[in-house]
Amino acid sequence: MAKHKTLDDLFKTDINGKRVLVRADLNVPTDDKGHVTDTTRLARIADTLTELAGRGAKVIVLSHFGRPKGGPDPKYTLAPVADALAKVVGKPVAFAGDCIGEPARKAVDALPAGGILVLENTRFHAGEEKNDPALAQALAENGDAYVNDAFSAAHRAHASTEGVAHLLPAYAGRAMEAELDALETALGNPERPVVAVVGGAKVSTKIALLSNLIKRVDTLIVGGGMANTFLAAQGKKIGKSLCEYDLLDKAREIAAAAKAAGCELVLPVDVVVASEFKAGAAAQTVSVDAVPEDKMILDVGADTMAYLAGRFETAKTVVWNGPLGAFEVPPFDQGTAAAARLVGMLTKMGALKSVAGGGDTVAALNDAGAAEDFTYVSAAGGAFLEWMEGAVLPGVAALEA
Ligand code: AMP
Secondary structure, eight states, X not given: OOOBOBHHHHTTSOOTTOEEEEEOOOOOOBOTTSOBSOOHHHHHHHHHHHHHHXXXXXXXXXXXXXXXOSSOOGXXXXXXXXXXHXXXXXXXXXXXXXXXXXXXXXXXXXXXXXXXEEEXXXXXXXXXXXXXXXXXXXXXXXXSEEEEOOGGGTTSOOIIXXXXXXXXXXXXXXXXXXXXXXXXXXXXXXXXXXXXXXXXXXXXXXXXXXXXXXXXXXXXXXXXXXXXXXXXXXXOOOTTOOOOGGGHHHHHHHHHHHHHHXXXXXXXXXXXXXXXXXXXOOEEEEETTOOOTTOEEEEEOHHHHHHHHHHHHHOSEXXXXXXXXXXXXXXXXXXXXXXXXXXXXXXXXXXXXXXXXXXXXXXXXXXXXXXXXXXXXXXXXXXXXHHHTTOOOHHHHTTBO
16 A cells, blocks of 8 residues: 555644645534534544644644535535534634635634634535536645545545645645554455455445455455345345345355455355344244245344354454344344454454444444444445445545655
8 A cells, every 4th residue: 555644744844834724524413403413523633633733733624514516505514513623622713604715815814823724615616526626726725735634535536635635745634544554454464364244235235345355355254134145146045035136146256256266255154034124023043044935034143153253263354344134123233243242352352453334334333332342443434435345545545655
């Protein structure tokens, strides 16, 4: 993986009084009155902002927020988010009503060294999502350097994530650096054996992911609804289970490619089935060769879990995306929870490194009480998945030294 310049490189020069544009992800959840309901994303960028401010930089924060239609929309103003950010960083945060032009320039001029300023939603300009060079240029006019701390937006080549990075000296912020380090640990240059867990509802959304992982990992565990498609592709009868029957050939192709690459593809050997997808539904565990016609597979069984445990116990690296079962509906959360807790415990013991992310994975690990024990849990849904698929993320590539 190419090396990125970080804040440590930026700090080799004197940045006192210098204008540093920081692309952050301020796209936080809010209630119907616009109040921020979860400050996790703000806490993740606090280190970058306070380190820069502590060295006397004028810290100018850029971000998108929601999906305005390429023009100003009060529903998507960042003003309340700037207030929430002030609480998180414990110092005043100024706000400007536009991310370019007079309002931005005036606010930057008025900002003292060591001050923090949030500029209005970059998506209030249609040029943002088009990566318009004129918008990138207008953004760059307010900065002497650019720091990207928004890995979660790095899969998009937008003016504030990619265009502007080519116009100023560009660096990875602390949160970006942590994310890139974790991804490098998981798949870039991992300690082997590497075990990947891929679960979730459908194969169709994860073909690129599976195709990339079989080339990179030693063992690929497929669970969740998507395992049903692989089981059906082997000719197993899976009753009323969720299955993409149009993808049986694709599943066979992926299984053959795994074999050719020397990657062990692990499918459930026993499963928890029920007649209905409902909390507390009567469940039983059966072999994958004996799924009743009128039942659906909703979780992995105990024999499967025992096999997975053996794989985790000898692994040095585990990378995880997606639940092994219908984890939102007990008792079908048990396979995911038990596997997550075991990986968490092995991580805590120092036996392996574990990196998880994407979609429902964070919720599933939180439900299991295991997220804190993982080496790294990425909050960047789409960007994490694209990275695991082996895609080049434009916002990361633009930072390469
Ligand atoms: P994804 O967004 O593709 O990661 O899929 C996550 C969803 O897959 C969750 O809502 C789970 O409830 C669902 N899921 C996992 N296993 C099964 C299964 N065996 N049958 C139906 N849905 C499942």
